[in-house]
Amino acid sequence: MSPEQTMDKLKKMHLSAMADAYGRQLADLTTYRQLCFDDRLAMMVDHEADVRSTNKINRLINSSGMYFKAACPEDINYDPERGLDREQLARILDCSYIAKGQNVVLEGASASGKTWLSCSFGVAACRRGYKVRYYKMRSLIDELMVARAALDGSYQKLISQLKKTHLVIIDDFLLHEVSAEDLGELLELVDARLLTGSTILCSQYQHDGWVKIMGRTPISEAFMSRIKSSSHVIRVKTVDDMRMKNSALL
Structure with a gap:
């Protein structure tokens, strides 16, 4: 030959x-x-x-839909003003939290780099063979509601796909007003993925103030219970951190 x-x-x-x-x-x-x-x-x-x-x-x-597909973990900016803990981020970048079904909360003011950082975590997960899906919160809720309204099995198919997704990134969390119905959709998704996958939530508000923003209801408290019980909280600081300061007063 x-x-x-x-x-x-x-x-x-x-x-x-x-x-x-x-x-x-x-x-x-x-x-x-x-x-x-x-x-x-x-x-x-x-x-x-x-x-x-x-x-x-x-x-x-x-296929992840990440906003910054080229976000490289090696390019993370550890400028002291950002307040990032290298050891904590090393634990996130090794993706052990995904294997344990844990979550990550990224807090920071607008333009602090939360989205880029969440995408760098997503890229790190992809490098280890994990399936990742990125959503803006409003888009995710709308997609869930449209699928549920279709009454043709679309909702069950979507939930099944998300249950098989190792990491779901939800950006702009609480950027827009959320209704009880919105929270219900998010709670069902979190419950469906409990112990089967991890979630990264990016918000301009401190997580301790989320319940007051969402409204103190059984659904919001149940949602926070699921998230806070197994989350790594990372606060990305900026020089102008007024939104974060204001959220702490809620």
């Missing part, structure tokens, strides 16, 4: 990266002939595995 035929068969077996690596070896025989067969084969297999891993990560990131 000729090298060209070998490469064609590799591609037909969906081993294109391995075929490319083989082609590079053929183009530089002076270098690769010095290696034994096992070493050359291992290099081709490693290249195939690396490309497949990279492609899987890219698919997970692209």
Whole structure:
């Protein structure tokens, strides 16, 4: 069998990266002939595995809907004024909280970088093979309500998909007024995903003031009970933190 035929068969077996690596070896025989067969084969297999891993990560990131798909965990700004704890973020970036079904609350004033930071957590999760889904709070509630109103099984299908999603990021939490019906939808989602996945909530308000913003009702208290019982709270500070100060007075 000729090298060209070998490469064609590799591609037909969906081993294109391995075929490319083989082609590079053929183009530089002076270098690769010095290696034994096992070493050359291992290099081709490693290249195939690396490309497949990279492609899987890219698919997970692209399908996540994250606002900042290029948010890189290595680029997190640890400027002292932001008040970020490196050790705490290291525990988040290793994604052990997802394996434990825990949640993350990101608090910070507008333009403090919460969205970018949440997306960097999402990218870290994708790198570890976890499925991630990003929503603005209002869009998530609307999608749940539309699916429920369809009466064709869409709601059950959506909930099933979200139960299989390892990490759900909800941005702009409480940015808009929420009704009792809105809270009911969120509570059902949190209950459905309890112990099966993790949630990141990004809010301009301190979580201790959420119940008063939502209204002190059995639903809001039940929601907070689910979230606070297993959440890592990260406050992103800014020079102008008035919204956060005001929320603490609620």
